[in-house]
Amino acid sequence: MWRSGLRQRVKELLMILPPPSFLPPSPSPAHHLAFTKKPLLGLANASPCSAVTMSTTTNNLDEIFKQKRVLRSKVRKSLKAMDPSLRSQEDDAIQSLVSEAAWFKSSQRLCAYITCYALREVDTSKLLSQILQNTTKDGSAQNAKKLYVPRVEDKNSHMRMLNISSMDDLIANSMDILEPAPVDQHGNAREDVMLANDPVDLFLLPGLAFDKSGRRLGRGGGYYDTFLRKYQDLAKERNWRQPLLVALSYSLQIIDDGAIPVTLNDVPVDVLVSPAGVIPISQAALNRMQI
Numbered sequence: 001m002w003r004s005g006l007r008q009r010v011k012e013l014l015m016i017l018p019p020p021s022f023l024p025p026s027p028s029p030a031h032h033l034a035f036t037k038k039p040l041l042g043l044a045n046a047s048p049c050s051a052v053t054m055s056t057t058t059n060n061l062d063e064i065f066k067q068k069r070v071l072r073s074k075v076r077k078s079l080k081a082m083d084p085s086l087r088s089q090e091d092d093a094i095q096s097l098v099s100e101a102a103w104f105k106s107s108q109r110l111c112a113y114i115t116c117y118a119l120r121e122v123d124t125s126k127l128l129s130q131i132l133q134n135t136t137k138d139g140s141a142q143n144a145k146k147l148y149v150p151r152v153e154d155k156n157s158h159m160r161m162l163n164i165s166s167m168d169d170l171i172a173n174s175m176d177i178l179e180p181a182p183v184d185q186h187g188n189a190r191e192d193v194m195l196a197n198d199p200v201d202l203f204l205l206p207g208l209a210f211d212k213s214g215r216r217l218g219r220g221g222g223y224y225d226t227f228l229r230k231y232q233d234l235a236k237e238r239n240w241r242q243p244l245l246v247a248l249s250y251s252l253q254i255i256d257d258g259a260i261p262v263t264l265n266d267v268p269v270d271v272l273v274s275p276a277g278v279i280p281i282s283q284a285a286l287n288r289m290q291i
Contacts, residue, residue, distance in 0.1 A: 061263065064261040064262075064263060067261040068217060068220070068260075068261055069220075071208075071209060071217060071255075071259070071260065071261075072208055072209075072217065072219070072220065075208045075209045075217070075252075075253060076120075076208070078252050078253075079120040079208075079250070079252070079253070080120065082120070082250065082252065087120075087250070089275070090122075090250050090251060090274075090275045091122060091123035092126075093275040094122055094123075094248050094249075094250075094273055094274065094275060095123065095124070095126045095127050097273055097275075097277065097278055098127055098204070098246070098248070098273055099126070099127060099130055101278060101289075102289070103202070103244060103271075103288045103289060104127075104202065106201070107145070107201035107202040107244075108144065108145055108146065108201060109145070109146045109148070109193075109196070109198060109199065109200045109201050109202075110131060110145060110146070110147055110148070110200065110201060110202045110203070110204065111147075111148045111149070111150075111161045111193060111200050111202070111203045111204070111243070112124055112127065112128060112131070112147065112148075112149060112203070112204035113149070113150060113204060113205065113206045114128070114149050114150070114170065114177070114178045114179065115206075116177045116178075118176070119206075119219070121206045121248075122206065122248040122249065122250060124204060124248070127204065128147065128149075128167065129167075131145045131147045132145075132147060132164075132165065132166060132167065146163060147163065147164055147165075148161035148162060148163050148164075148191075148193040148200070149161065149162065149164055149170075149179065149180055150179060150223070150227075151179045151180050151182070152173065152177075152179065152223060155221075157221060157222040157223050157225075157226040158223075158226075159223040159224070159226070159227050160192055160193075160194070160227075161192070161193040161194070161227070162180040162182070162190040162191065162192060162193070163180075163190050163191040163192075163193070163196075164180050164190070169181065169184065169190075193231070194230070194231065194234060199235055199238070199240035199241060199243065200231070200243045201243060201244065202243055202244045202246060203228070203243050203244070203245050203246065204246055204248060205224060205245060205246065205247045205248070205269060206224075206247075206248065207224075207247055207249070207253070208253065209253050209254075209255050209260055210247050210249045210253055210254055210255070210260075210269070210272055211254065211255055211256065211257045211258065211259060211260055212254070212257055212272060212279055212281065213257045213258070213268075213281065214268035214269050214270070214272075214281040214282065215257075215258075215260040215262055215266070215268060216247055216260070216266065216267070216268065216269050217260045222265070224267070225265055225266055225267050226265075228245065228267040229265070229267060231243070232267075242284065244270050244271060244284060244285060244288055245267070245268075245269045245270045245271070246269065246270065246271040246272075246273060247269040247271070247272050247273070248273050249272060249273065249274045250274065250275070251274055251275055251276065253274075254272070254274055268281070268282075269281065270282040270284050270285040271285045
């Protein structure tokens with residue numbers, strides 16, 4: 001009987017105690033709130049210490065996302081109104097600047113996007129052809145290049161970069177965007193850049209808007225920022241040199257510095273290439289351009 005009574009008492013005590021994972025480090029109610037909330041997107045390093053702080057932080061993020069949506073809408077309209085002949089001229093100018101750059105020629109392993117013309121992205125077809133020609137006609141380790149291109153896996157910002165050796169390796173997905181099939185013609189899984197033994201030298205990145213301080217506005221899915229963070233962490237873990245992040249931009253996509261709202265999850269670029277020229281932004285870019 002006494003054992004039954006003891007068990008009941010223990011149950012009662014457990015019911016009134018908070019779960020261990022939520023126990024605050026101090027008796028402060030404000031600290032208890034901070035520890036029962038997950039870090040907010042883009043503000044993981046913030047230290048909220050009150051309900052007011054948490055509310056303000058949430059409002060700030062909401063305002064940032066609202067500003068991004070407005071800016072995306074404006075840039076999309078400008079891109080839609082862009083004269084086709086001007087677009088073609090700028091495509092050629094941008095690709096010429098990249099293909100002639102020493103930092104591009106010296107890169108052996110590259111990640112690049114496949115242009116989606118419906119999204120009005122800067123054309124990369126000539127650059128991809130140049131990379132793929134170097135992987136087939138010249139087998140020397142010194143000159144051969146290896147190309148990885150994106151494959152979207154789901155709607156939760158999950159994207160992989162898979163190796164291809166030909167544009168014929170691409171298939172259209174449900175959105176009619178070209179991407180690599182997960183397996184090659186022989187049924188073998190394509191090499192995933194996250195599992196490769198050697199580091200990537202260069203990323204060619206798309207976007208909707210950019211500024212000369214390195215800020216990049218994507219399309220809102222978070223695919224590139226999520227992937228770049230993961231790859232940067234991998235490079236750091238393996239003690240590799242970080243890849244050079246190069247954004248390709250039409251003239252009208254470059255806006256005033258600071259006009260692009262950002263969170264801590266937004267990855268800045270190292271280099272911005274527009275028809276006007278190559279703009280090195282980070283110290284890494286300046287170092288690489290001395291090659």
